[in-house]
Amino acid sequence: MTTPIERRYRRLLLAYPRYYREHRGAEILTTVLEMAEDGHRPGPHLVLAGLRQRFKLPARSPLAWVAALLAAAVLGGFGAAAGTWIAWRTAAAVPSDQQVQALNAALTGMPGEAPLFPETSGQQGPSVLVLTDGAREWSAARVRDALTGAGWRIASFRESEARTQPREDTNASFPTTFGYWAATSGGLRMNGSAEVIAGKPFEDGGYYAATYRLTVWPVEPAVLRPLTVAGIVAGLLAGWLLVAALARRRLATALAAVGLAVATAPAYRFYREAHDVLVYERGAPYPVTVDGSHGGTLTLICTVAGVLAVVAAVLAARDRQALQPGWPGPVGPGQLRPGGSGRPGGA
Incomplete structure (x- = not known):
């Protein structure tokens, strides 16, 4: 039988990546329960440590760092397009x-x-x-x-x-x-x-x-610019997190890098469109139309090819959950005690 406090900390452990929970989750849970008995509540720190692990890349893997930067840049452009599209869904519908x-x-x-x-x-x-x-x-x-x-x-x-x-x-x-x-x-x-x-x-x-x-x-919806910017930020974070989740497998990282490189063309187009959205005259008396008839096929092809490569990367990463050399191994509960140098999650 699990106690309410244990269930709470199990939920907080979801902030950590899956592979990390499988290798160190039991030890971290034991430690934080002991800390809770002593009157300490490491909940916020537990979540922050878990998020830090999700963003962590192998220190000696240049390919992972290049792929992470590329993924952040590319998905930032796609996020901008998604934010703009969602914002316009809140506007009044054009008559039939x-x-x-x-x-x-x-x-x-x-x-x-x-x-x-x-x-x-x-x-x-x-x-x-x-x-x-x-x-x-x-x-x-x-x-x-x-x-x-x-x-x-x-x-x-x-x-x-x-x-x-x-x-x-x-x-x-x-x-x-x-x-x-x-x-x-x-x-x-x-x-x-x-x-x-x-x-x-x-x-x-x-x-x-x-x-x-x-x-x-x-009329331009009030959320247009905020959602466009929010989409860029969300895309940047999602791109980095994607590669961080795949970085333990070199094949998966390489496939993701190839797919994201293919998607740079549509991402560049989406960034240009986001720039136009942000600098557009607020409340313009007449809509300045743009020619969207060119590049649509290329954008679609590159997007589909990029998505397929990323899906292949995800499938390759799921073949094996073992850690690569160089990732932190298990730590003893004593290293996570309050007053010591260690903290939950090896932070």
């Missing part, structure tokens, strides 16, 4: 294609489906762009009514008039109306613009030539 199409039809007065272009901002957030061309007169009242009817609050609205020359092969100019507006709805923002030419500027066009541009995107 059907909702955007319905709103655009009401704004422009031109029914039918307009081309939709999903985009990614410099902060790695989603947005959708709608471009509409057709023959319909400009109506400020129609735009305002469509926005308020759909639950949008108009933040700004202005219109102006000028004469434009839509064709290069003629000197004719036509009266043109320009409209600009910005609106918000919950956690969403919108920018819209219109250019409507009155007359018959094109032989195959109607009496009006109208071009509308509509962009909808979610």
